[in-house]
Every structure is written in C-alpha cells, then in structure tokens.
Amino acid sequence: MTLPADRRIAVVTGASSGIGAATARHLAQAGYHVVAAARRADRLEELATEIGGTAAATDVTSEDSVAALADLVAELSPRGLDVLVNNAGGAFGATPVAQADSDQWRRMYDVNVIGLMQVTRALLPQLIATGAGTIVNVGSTAGRIAYEGGAGYTAAKHGTQVVTETLRLELWDQPVRVMEIAPGMVRTDEFALVRFEGDREKAEAVYAGVAEPLVADDVADAITFMVTRPPHVNFDEVVIRPRAQAAQHKVHRQA
Structure with a gap:
C-alpha cells in the first residue's frame, strides 16, 4: 500500500502498550497514518486495526529489524516521514550499584539509547525528505x-537526553525538529x-x-501538541509531571 501524497505519516516505537499505544491513538486522531512499531505483533495488529494504521513488528535493538521498518515506511510514503x-x-x-545486574544495565542502555539511535539513523533521511520532519524522544525525569x-535507568535516560541534545546540534541546518x-x-x-519483574x-x-498520577493519555496528548505546532516551533524539552x-523525591501521598 502507498499512501496518498498528502497523507501525513508518523512512526511510534514501543507502541504495543502504555505511552506508545496512547500516542499512536492520539496521532491517528490528529490525522496521521501511524506505523505502530514494537515486538509484540499481536497487540500491534489490534491497535493498527483500531486506528487504521500499519503494524510493524520491530525490535529496536536489532539493526536488521530496524532496516525492515525503514523499508516499510519508504513503501508506504515515498515522499518521506x-x-x-x-x-x-x-x-x-x-538494585543499588553495589548489587547491580550487568545484564539489566545492558538491556536498559540497549533499548533506551542504542535502539533510539538505530531507529533515528535509519529514518532520518525520510524525515529530512519531507522538508518538515519531527523527532520526539521520550525521556524521563530520571534523565535529569x-x-x-x-x-x-537514570544513566540510560541521561543518555536519551544527551543524544537528543547532540542530534539537535548536528541537525541545526536541516528541516527536522x-x-x-x-x-x-x-x-x-x-x-x-x-x-519489578512481575511483583x-x-x-x-x-x-x-x-490520587492522580499521570496516565499514558496525558503524555500522548502533550506529544501530539508538540508535533502539531508550526514547523518553525521547536520544544527542546518538555518536563511533565502530575501536580x-x-x-x-517529593510526592504528595494521601493516607
């Protein structure tokens, strides 16, 4: 399938649940054809059917899997992303550093930093091609x-923040927010x-x-607002918390 030339297209990774799934829904409501990417194909198919988007079973830590995602996007939208x-x-x-699990640390860095880099690297030419591409990296207050x-986790999310800042500097002369x-x-x-491993x-x-922590829709709503501003408006970073x-360390908890 090739989309109409005037149809806007968005890719959301980690779209099988939580913030990713909510963001896919919100962007679809805003008029985007959403390519929902994640590892759990069954959930993606349900989401894609719901929003009229495209499911893309993707492991962001695998270069081959990410390359397949980029090929799919190119087929859907020759004009770019x-x-x-x-x-x-x-x-x-x-766990404290003194009892840290090396494999857990590697997994966190692999998905939060390396995976982000691989997806961005693969899709950047298509983002530039539209003349008004937008990248939103989902970090965390743990990155501050x-x-x-x-x-x-904080080390990995600090990595997300620094990669974002560096990418903005490197793309300063390109039409990509x-x-x-x-x-x-x-x-x-x-x-x-x-x-907590299922605990x-x-x-x-x-x-x-x-009483009222944020929910996925709150973050998805903010992301949709960010990407739908005029192309010259860039939100370098948005920190969003519940009131x-x-x-x-300072959270109001009712008895």
Missing part, C-alpha cells in the same frame, strides 16, 4: 536527577510491573496514595 516518536524503552530492576536504586518529552510519575499497566505489590507501591509530584 513526518513524525518519529522514539518511545521504546524501559527500566529493569531497582539521580535517585537511589535507579542508577542503571528534535524534541524530548520527559515524564515524571506515569501510571501505566506495565512499566513498574516490568521493572505487583512493589509495582503498586510506586503509586500508593497518589502531586513536586520533584523526584
């Missing part, structure tokens, strides 16, 4: 401050549960007493 949302990421474990038990959104406390179905009690404790979270 309008929006790339690098959302694939994750936190694995919460350290906290105990979070060194592996480079942005980052850094969410604080966002309650999704899977993030904390994955981090639901620990996952629930993250949000205990917080209850004044800082990483």
Whole structure:
C-alpha cells in the first residue's frame, strides 16, 4: 500500500502498550497514518486495526529489524516521514550499584539509547525528505536527577537526553525538529510491573496514595501538541509531571 501524497505519516516505537499505544491513538486522531512499531505483533495488529494504521513488528535493538521498518515506511510514503516518536524503552530492576545486574544495565542502555539511535539513523533521511520532519524522544525525569536504586535507568535516560541534545546540534541546518518529552510519575499497566519483574505489590507501591498520577493519555496528548505546532516551533524539552509530584523525591501521598 502507498499512501496518498498528502497523507501525513508518523512512526511510534514501543507502541504495543502504555505511552506508545496512547500516542499512536492520539496521532491517528490528529490525522496521521501511524506505523505502530514494537515486538509484540499481536497487540500491534489490534491497535493498527483500531486506528487504521500499519503494524510493524520491530525490535529496536536489532539493526536488521530496524532496516525492515525503514523499508516499510519508504513503501508506504515515498515522499518521506513526518513524525518519529522514539518511545521504546524501559527500566529493569531497582538494585543499588553495589548489587547491580550487568545484564539489566545492558538491556536498559540497549533499548533506551542504542535502539533510539538505530531507529533515528535509519529514518532520518525520510524525515529530512519531507522538508518538515519531527523527532520526539521520550525521556524521563530520571534523565535529569539521580535517585537511589535507579542508577542503571537514570544513566540510560541521561543518555536519551544527551543524544537528543547532540542530534539537535548536528541537525541545526536541516528541516527536522528534535524534541524530548520527559515524564515524571506515569501510571501505566506495565512499566513498574516490568521493572519489578512481575511483583505487583512493589509495582503498586510506586503509586500508593497518589490520587492522580499521570496516565499514558496525558503524555500522548502533550506529544501530539508538540508535533502539531508550526514547523518553525521547536520544544527542546518538555518536563511533565502530575501536580502531586513536586520533584523526584517529593510526592504528595494521601493516607
């Protein structure tokens, strides 16, 4: 299938759940044909059917898989790509550095930094081709401050932030906006549960007493606002938190 020449197209990685799935829905509502990319093909197919988009089973840590994604986008839209949302990421474990699991740290760096780089590198020519491309990297407030038990994740998300800043400098003369959104406390179905290896009690404790944490739709709404501004408007970084979270360590929790 080739899209009409005037149809805008967006790629969202990590689109099988949480912020990625919500962002795919919001961008589709804003008029984009969304290529939903993630590893879980069954979930992607359901999402693509729901929003009238395209499912792309993709492992961002695999160069071959990312190359296949780029080929798919080129077939859909010979004119190029309008929006790339690098959302694939994750936190694995919460142990102190002294007890850190090397494999967990490698996984976090691989998906949050290397994966982001590989997808961006593969799709950048298509973003430039439209004359008004936009990249939004989904970082975290963990990319701004350290906290105990979070060194592996904070290191990876600091990497996301620095790659974003560097890319903006390197593309200063190209028609591509480079942005980052850094969410604080966002309650999704899977993030904390994955981090604590399925321990639901620990996952629930993250949000205990917080009446209104952010949800995936809040972040997706902000991303959609960012990418739909005029092409000359660039949000270098947007930090988004629930009102209850004044800082990483200062969260209002009701009894």
